[in-house]
Amino acid sequence: MSGxxxxxxxxxxxxxxxxLDAAPGPGDDSVRAADGRxxxxxxxxxxxxxxxxxxxxxxxxxxxxxxxxxxxxxxxFIHYARWTIISGFPYNGxxxxxxxxxxxxxxxxxxxxxxxxxxxxxxxxxxxxxxxxIWGRCVxxxxxxxxxxxxxxxxxxxxxIAHYYAAYPDATTTTVISALAVRDGLADLRARAAQVTDxxxxxxxxEAFLTDVQRDL
Amino acid sequence: MTNTSGQAYAFMATTPxxxxxxxxxxxxxxxxxxxxxxxxxxxxTIHFARWLVLRDLVHQGPSQRRDTLQSSYLVFVSNFDGxxxxxxxxxxxxxxxxxxAIWRNCVGYPGTEHADAFIAYLKHNQIETTxxxxxYPQATVADVREALDLRRxxxxxxxxxxxxxxxxxxxxxxxxxxxxxxxxxxxxxSPTTPESA
Numbered sequence: 001m002s003g004x005x006x007x008x009x010x011x012x013x014x015x016x017x018x019x020l021d022a023a024p025g026p027g028d029d030s031v032r033a034a035d036g037r038x039x040x041x042x043x044x045x046x047x048x049x050x051x052x053x054x055x056x057x058x059x060x061x062x063x064x065x066x067x068x069x070x071x072x073x074x075x076x077f078i079h080y081a082r083w084t085i086i087s088g089f090p091y092n093g094x095x096x097x098x099x100x101x102x103x104x105x106x107x108x109x110x111x112x113x114x115x116x117x118x119x120x121x122x123x124x125x126x127x128x129x130x131x132x133x134i135w136g137r138c139v140x141x142x143x144x145x146x147x148x149x150x151x152x153x154x155x156x157x158x159x160x161i162a163h164y165y166a167a168y169p170d171a172t173t174t175t176v177i178s179a180l181a182v183r184d185g186l187a188d189l190r191a192r193a194a195q196v197t198d199x200x201x202x203x204x205x206x207e208a209f210l211t212d213v214q215r216d217l
Numbered sequence: 218m219t220n221t222s223g224q225a226y227a228f229m230a231t232t233p234x235x236x237x238x239x240x241x242x243x244x245x246x247x248x249x250x251x252x253x254x255x256x257x258x259x260x261x262t263i264h265f266a267r268w269l270v271l272r273d274l275v276h277q278g279p280s281q282r283r284d285t286l287q288s289s290y291l292v293f294v295s296n297f298d299g300x301x302x303x304x305x306x307x308x309x310x311x312x313x314x315x316x317x318a319i320w321r322n323c324v325g326y327p328g329t330e331h332a333d334a335f336i337a338y339l340k341h342n343q344i345e346t347t348x349x350x351x352x353y354p355q356a357t358v359a360d361v362r363e364a365l366d367l368r369r370x371x372x373x374x375x376x377x378x379x380x381x382x383x384x385x386x387x388x389x390x391x392x393x394x395x396x397x398x399x400x401x402x403x404x405x406x407s408p409t410t411p412e413s414a
Binding site: 035036038040042044045046056059060062063068069072073076078079080081082083084085086089090092093094095096097098099100101102103105107109111139140156157159160161162163164165166167168169171173175176177178179180182183186187189190191193194199200202203206210213216217 | 219222225227229231232233235236243246247249251252255257258261263264265266267268269270271274275277278280281282283284286287288290292294296323324325341342343344345346347348349350351352353356358360361362363364365367368371372375382383384386387390391394395396397
């Protein structure tokens, strides 16, 4: 990644305002932003002045009620998602300089299955109102539809990832949820199997278990 | 608690990078082995984790007043099996040298000799999560891995017993999936369980 810096001296690494290159194209970081089938997005966007408190309330409540929980269920390919409002960065003494941010920032971190494009398409198609409710409070958000400008907005603000790790990279969210259901059903079946000594009866119990989990296998 | 969803914890720490160290830090992170060989894999309680090097804020356009950062920041973001203190202690125990190689590039880093100081440093730089959602909030990494394995086993078993008579089916099932012991083993690894080779 390139970016102009002042030559020499301790200020060499200080970012130069306005000279930071635009985020690299999707191909550049696609290797790092994925691990197996798990894909990552990390978006940082300035919140419109004065709107952070309302957005915070919306997110906190949204996480507890259907608004955001349902969004996650509808977008069945998301493992974990978080929104965090950043009002400042903790101070650690010199040589760190205290930040004087003009804006609060919305940080969004997500882990999902599928391509970056599929993800943004799904947000735009399935939960556009919720997208508008959250990102509508950010500066220059173009709206979730049409999807073109929405993708440009997210892509521009998608931070490059230096290292990404996923614990079960080959499993989709749907597979994980299914597997957990199979595990529960199997535990029940194992507990019953020893007690059900009649083979025919056991076969019925076993078939019922398979029927229950057939969608999960 | 906004940092948690079920038993999962959403952690984020932003630590300012020392002047002159950003490129070296970026190189080190880029060079870390990936997948199962990532140092993060040793943790066994991390669902997802990432490091980012935040160089500056992205300007949105003419309608936005210009906002810039005084420092570059190393951002560490992770979703893991809680609680936080145990996770941070584990990080030090299982990937101390790598953690040191990474965070020594940041302002105020105390080193890894004293676990308390290391943990305090990351907690000092923690940014509290506003809203955190998980598709399976109660499942630990161990739960997920066990479940995925069992699912495979059940599929294999179901195929293998197709056409078997009921007695043979029951025998095969009991052999393959014996009744659980009276006190089931804990599904989450105990923090004091020694690491097996």
